[in-house]
Amino acid sequence: MILVIGLVTAFVLLMIFGNRSTRPCRWREARSRAEDGAMFYRCAACGAETLNRGGLPKVCLDPTKGTP
Numbered sequence: 001m002i003l004v005i006g007l008v009t010a011f012v013l014l015m016i017f018g019n020r021s022t023r024p025c026r027w028r029e030a031r032s033r034a035e036d037g038a039m040f041y042r043c044a045a046c047g048a049e050t051l052n053r054g055g056l057p058k059v060c061l062d063p064t065k066g067t068p
């Protein structure tokens with residue numbers, strides 16, 4: 001039982017902290033705007049747009065937040 005509680009706790013902590021930088025962004029593929037090899041993504045949350053070859057962007061590109 002303790003093992004199960006530990007696993008659930010670890011999973012919840014991972015959900016909260018593991019992906020913090022991408023959490024505010026909800027990337028959507030825009031296939032019509034893809035360029036050869038690179039998929040175009042648009043964030044439904046902040047409106048950021050990017051071309052990315054390696055799948056979904058790992059960061060939030062919200063222009064109002066600025067990049068450190």
Ligand SMILES: [Zn+2]
Nearest residue numbers: 025043046062
């Ligand atoms: Zn965003």
